[in-house]
Amino acid sequence: MRPYIDKTILDLCGGTGAWSNPYKDAGYDVKVITLPDHDIRTLPKPDGNIYGILAAPPCTHFAGVGNRWWAEKDIDGRTLQGISIMDACMRIISISRPLFWCLENPKGRMSKYLGAPVMPFHPCDYGDPYRKLTCLWGNFNKPALQKATPIPAKSNENAIDRYIQDVKGLSLTTANRAELRSMTPPGFAKAFFEANK
Secondary structure, three states, X not given: OOOOOOOEEEEEOOOOXXXXXXXXXXXXXXXXXXXXXXOHHXXXXXXXXXXXXXXXXXXXXXXXXXXXXXXXXXXXXXXXXXXXHHHHHHHHHHHHOOOEEEEEEEOEOOHHHHOOOOEEEOHHHEOOOOOXXXXXXXXXXXXXXXXXXXXXXXXXXXXXXXXXXXXXXXXXXXXXXXXXXXXXXXXXXXXXXXXXX
């Protein structure tokens, strides 16, 4: 087994770094690889031993909630763009050979390209009171459940918005809505860290 002295964590397509925050807070060397500073598709082989990889490629062209646009995206190249990002994440995982890795995306058509997920979850399974079915692929220890009662809402989309506004106290605007809705739920991030540290 290779030594993991520095415990470097790569957070691919990490956005705000919400998923890797528990690792950063615990003193791990966390590298958030995300746009606009870094395009995962042009990332060279990382130096040194990589302890773990978290990957959250954009769900825009994969999530089931947008399935009415899939045919159009297949024709105009947006699906291929999404696949190229997903493939780049898998390339970095393959060449880095980390102790653990996990790729996350909402339920949708990513299974068509990666096969069945290792596990699905809702944020309310880990203490965040809303539902958003999310799938995980990879080689990792499954986090211990910490159930919470989901916020009542007409749909999952409304539940996420209510959670952001009512529980987190944040305002949703056209400019920040996508970013806030795509952030890794803190309860899941902490539970994942506890199971994979």
